[in-house]
Amino acid sequence: MSSRLRRLDNVLFKAQTYLIAVALAATAPALRSAELDARGRQFVGRDSLSNFTETRGSLSEQILLTSPVIPSSINFNEVIVSWNADLPNDSYLIIEVRAIYRETATKYYNLGLWSTNPMLHPRQSQAGQKDADGDVSTDTLMLYHLANRLQVRLTFGNAGDSPRSILRFLGISLTDTNVLTVQSPPRGEAWGKLIPVQERSQMTYPNGKTLCSPTTVSMIMSHWARTLSRPELDRPVPEIVEAIYDSQWQGAGNWSFNMAYAGSFPGLRAYVTRLSDVSELEAWIEQGLPVGLSLDYDRLRGKGPGPNGHLVVLVGFTKQGDPIINDPGTSEHVRKTFPRKNLIDAWACSRNTVYLIYPEKATVPEDVFRHWDSPLSRAR
Numbered sequence: 001m002s003s004r005l006r007r008l009d010n011v012l013f014k015a016q017t018y019l020i021a022v023a024l025a026a027t028a029p030a031l032r033s034a035e036l037d038a039r040g041r042q043f044v045g046r047d048s049l050s051n052f053t054e055t056r057g058s059l060s061e062q063i064l065l066t067s068p069v070i071p072s073s074i075n076f077n078e079v080i081v082s083w084n085a086d087l088p089n090d091s092y093l094i095i096e097v098r099a100i101y102r103e104t105a106t107k108y109y110n111l112g113l114w115s116t117n118p119m120l121h122p123r124q125s126q127a128g129q130k131d132a133d134g135d136v137s138t139d140t141l142m143l144y145h146l147a148n149r150l151q152v153r154l155t156f157g158n159a160g161d162s163p164r165s166i167l168r169f170l171g172i173s174l175t176d177t178n179v180l181t182v183q184s185p186p187r188g189e190a191w192g193k194l195i196p197v198q199e200r201s202q203m204t205y206p207n208g209k210t211l212c213s214p215t216t217v218s219m220i221m222s223h224w225a226r227t228l229s230r231p232e233l234d235r236p237v238p239e240i241v242e243a244i245y246d247s248q249w250q251g252a253g254n255w256s257f258n259m260a261y262a263g264s265f266p267g268l269r270a271y272v273t274r275l276s277d278v279s280e281l282e283a284w285i286e287q288g289l290p291v292g293l294s295l296d297y298d299r300l301r302g303k304g305p306g307p308n309g310h311l312v313v314l315v316g317f318t319k320q321g322d323p324i325i326n327d328p329g330t331s332e333h334v335r336k337t338f339p340r341k342n343l344i345d346a347w348a349c350s351r352n353t354v355y356l357i358y359p360e361k362a363t364v365p366e367d368v369f370r371h372w373d374s375p376l377s378r379a380r
Contacts, residue, residue: 039369040175040177040178040180040276041369041371042073042076043172043174043370044171044377045169045171045271045373047170049065049067049154052066052154053068057155061157061158062155062156062157066152066154067152068151070150072150072174073370074148074174074179076146076175078143079172079174080139080140080256081170081171082272082273083167084263084269086264087264091156091165092115093113093115093155093157094112094154095152095153096153097141097151097152098151099143099150100149100150106131106143108151110126111141111256112126112246113126114257116243123247123257124248125139133145138249139256139272146178154170169263169269171271173271173273181352183279184276184277186321187279187286190282190316191321193316194316194324195289195316197219197223197313201215201334202329203328205237210251211241211252211328212328213244213311214237214258216312216313217258219290220357221357222235228267228359240261255294255353255355259272267359268358271372272353273353276369277352278340280365280371284364284365285315285317287365289358289362291354292356293313293347293354293355294309294350295312295343296350297309300343309350311328312328312329313325313326322338323340325338356372
């Protein structure tokens with residue numbers, strides 16, 4: 001998806017360095033141990049806002065909920081927030097984040113205005129926020145200095161006598177982009193396993209070259225529609241595009257908006273997070289849970305360094321450990337197998353970003369490193 005090229009271009013050098021680290025890991029056990037302890041990623045999940053402070057906003061219809069200071073177990077310089085909310089048709093939600101330092105704090109950065117009625121409240125990210133502390137690239141807060149604490153501020157706007165909006169889940173993905181992860185040993189239990197996710201192509205629609213993200217969401221949701229016998233979860237790609245379109249970015253690839261849409265359906269949990277290596281993907285496949293992957297399309301196909309951002313669905317692994325992927329970027333033969341080394345190289349360009357969409361009551365894999373919503377990642 002060409003509109004994410006700017007972000008991918010910024011990380012290509014580190015992706016190359018990442019592969020060198022993978023090669024060195026086999027001959028440096030001490031370094032491997034140290035890297036596995038941190039891995040430069042953390043996920044914080046909340047399904048209750050009971051400890052948030054409620055105040056009135058600057059407008060009469062606004063209610064502000066401000067989190068207490070949230071400590072992290074890692075230093076971080078990138079933040080991505082996901083939310084699953086029930087919003088009345090005439091309501092909106094603004095998501096803001098600030099980093100907290102020992103003697104100061106950044107301003108609150110706006111990570112988007114989410115609305116199910118863009119005619120009334122335009123759904124959009126916010127550009128032009130760069131200052132001395134950081135900047136926002138569509139859905140990602142990028143800090144210029146490492147932090148280890150943050151606060152989230154949510155602004156709910158409700159018009160008239162509308163029912164009050166309900167936030168069912170809040171997810172915060174933290175990344176230290178200076179940390180180079182290494183590959184853990186493969187999880188062979190996932191090899192030879194295939195999850196029967198329906199194949200869908202983005203190329204059958206007008207402007208299809210830019211629709212990889214909503215097509216990925218559509219495929220995963222259709223899988224749960226059949227698995228759960230809930231046909232209302234099987235949504236066509238054009239409907240998803242309309243529901244997630246970011247009017248400021250002028251596209252349907254806003255990571256957080258894609259997850260907000262999927263997570264708006266009762267019983268589904270959806271969020272963006274970042275993993276450390278393919279063995280964690282194997283854990284999800286072993287559990288029967290497909291995963292959306294953000295990666296560089298050229299590197300995945302072995303056609304060059306890119307950048308060429310793309311979203312796909314990981315649906316399994318061959319008996320030899322190569323990934324089986326539903327690739328919406330082709331008109332025919334959507335399901336393909338790629339070399340494992342290509343996946344590692346291509347996925348690193350997004351800092352191993354994933355879409356996780358699954359039933360709220362699903363059993364997720366053991367979360368050793370606090371990389372997804374789990375009892376461990378919720379521990380304070």
